[in-house]
Amino acid sequence: MQDISAYVAKNKERFINELIQLLKIPSVSADPAYSPDVIDAAAYVKTSLLEAGCDTVEICETKGYPIVYGEKIIDPNLPTVLVYGHYDVQPPDPINLWDSPPFEPVIKTTDLHPEGAIFARGACDDKGQMYMHVKALEYMVQNNDLPCNVKFMIEGEEEVGSENLSEFVANNKEKLTNDIILISDTGMIAKDVPSITTGLRGLSYVEVEVTGPNRDLHSGLYGGAVANPINILTKMIASLHDENNHITIPGFYDKVEELSKEDRAEMAKAPFNLEHYQNALKIASVYGEKGYTTNERNSIRPTLDVNGIWGGYTGAGAKTVIASKAYAKISMRLVPNQDWKEITQLFKTHFESLAPAGVTVKVTPHHGGQGYVTPIDHIGYQAASKAYEATFGKTPIPQRSGGSIPIVALFEKELNSKTILMGFGLDSDAIHSPNEHFGVWNYLKGIETIPHFYHHFTELTK
């Protein structure tokens, strides 16, 4: 394992260039216009896995985008690591806020990344982090240093809810048998503060449509006399939080676990500087549920956020119109024990009940997933902890994330395996935002750390 640093240093340029080629493919799964590109990205992943040393790689068709499955089985008696990742990316909107085109990767230095960072949509989420695993495999195969079996399952619909993955997993339980699942699709606290994500929030994502009159109306002739769908929509959304920023949907908190004072005190030990947090976002104040800290609000508490809203005239100048329809995309982050399907139904029932006479409301669920927790006494967590110790020189901090990877709960249910979330991104990487990037240092550190996990995990299962 001493070789890994030297191997990474020697192949650094090639590792970066291979990732850049993948980042050039605009594999936006949410927008059908990019459909051929999403397919191209799958083909690129297949080729990469074969070149890295997989014995077989298949493009597994689904009703949506395909899943790339690859494996290298060296001994059925040895443990098996299943690597999950995704090759699709978020839409790049709003494009005008990018400093360089989202699909023309460039390397630039920043204060946090003096070694340079790769700027492109998907650089961190998840192409860069997924590709670390491909290159870690290459190292282990090239250097006869692979201690166990490995399987890869790289999908193309993570950013649109992994709708077809559950069927694939349910139908391929045998093929996907494993002892631990390894995912790099989260972050760490800081470059000098390695951390492992032990919890994820669940998600319920819906779209709502409020319809008033059967056509757009002149706001002078009809203003004040008919329900304006935009005004009504704002009233309905506003009522979803009370004055303490608690969510008002009946039953919403019924299954939310209240952490003990001790657990909250333990969490509060993680390094956090409120002033720095606010400065980084250029906000004068944080904002959220009364009675909880910022780090609690974004991890152990459920939320409801509008992700998009539109209706009426949005062009230049003024148009005195009452729109016939108004729309919003709304997502709720859930905590473990909240069932996303139940929450989606609670939302739908409540939201529809808010509509006054004069409008009709349609609630369309987009997708969702359950929350998840990994105990820190699990051997997978311990192997990961030792791997970080080897490359960072310090013990990583266990951390609950506010994000969602709905398929982690699915894997546990269908494959009966725990998942280890070894993230190497930083909060400042701007995933899902303009100018997404991934530090070159982080990318290479990930490649270096992963083989250590394989070794420690194999040791610990003996």
Next chain:
Amino acid sequence: MQDISAYVAKNKERFINELIQLLKIPSVSADPAYSPDVIDAAAYVKTSLLEAGCDTVEICETKGYPIVYGEKIIDPNLPTVLVYGHYDVQPPDPINLWDSPPFEPVIKTTDLHPEGAIFARGACDDKGQMYMHVKALEYMVQNNDLPCNVKFMIEGEEEVGSENLSEFVANNKEKLTNDIILISDTGMIAKDVPSITTGLRGLSYVEVEVTGPNRDLHSGLYGGAVANPINILTKMIASLHDENNHITIPGFYDKVEELSKEDRAEMAKAPFNLEHYQNALKIASVYGEKGYTTNERNSIRPTLDVNGIWGGYTGAGAKTVIASKAYAKISMRLVPNQDWKEITQLFKTHFESLAPAGVTVKVTPHHGGQGYVTPIDHIGYQAASKAYEATFGKTPIPQRSGGSIPIVALFEKELNSKTILMGFGLDSDAIHSPNEHFGVWNYLKGIETIPHFYHHFTELTK
């Protein structure tokens, strides 16, 4: 005057075709992309006025779109009618809801228009209604039947707030001297219920921008911990109405005139069928300020409507983002005595005060105008009433409109003249909406009625 019916019948096809040529010019003043077309429309109006018999016509440049001024002075001792209209039109959005392209006029019959209606943006508002006056002049000149002087002032910025008209009017008081102003830019109750608009609402139109974090954020990692500008915007807008749909801006109602029981009883005599109104809009119920009827809500009461809202991800599928910014266009219809500049300032102060720490708010006034009332004992009103009697066979009903023509109040202030609003459109004409149209019957009836106004007005001034 017996000739007018015959003249209209004889020239009907030509009158329609000339209007269609004007409607083909997409003179959308709100969108700079249409700028050359707006200029083309002004040129078309100039040519039409000259052909109709004006002695001189000028294209008067402004800081924005030009004003077309024309006149025919037959005797300085006779009274002068000033006709106002506009050649610009509302944006055609949303275009996909038009049954035929907005700038390719077609004539189709409808239940209300068995004689056919011209479908195009601007057909009624205001190209069709403005062109009636051009053709009425043509009749009077051709038949030696013009009893007084006439001036035309046709502008190209009515749909964006007539920003440059006030300066033009203030600088050209001598040129614009008149005894009465005549405008057709409103509607009538029904084809068999002629009406004259005696009151207009004022307008204050603003755009608001709420800014939270300095970039779009991942809603999982930041959700619940920072103010989401869209959620905040919905809360701020929702709070602008209370549970009785009264507007909550402090001072907003201070100058609103409460009509007497008698006045309200008089208004209530106008024919109105709530069921028919609701059916026409396909709504289950009307909605508005407690304590007022539908016809009061849309005429004598001020309102606040969101005309457009946008923010975050609005494309296909789902994007789990917290937008950095959210926007809305908001307009308030005002009643006489409410000063639009004062109301705009009250709105701005109040709206800014609603912003919680964690967001910043910007309020940008677009434009506005004062409300207006014409007394029914004015000779202009009486001349119009007699004109309708001559062509409709019944006395028109005086009516307060919910719409705004801000320049009417300006004309009174600068030119010291009252305005007569002879509208020939119907509520169902869908002005400002997809499938705007203007009945051929209404168009021709307007051309026929206008010369009667000139005669009666000249008689009454003697």
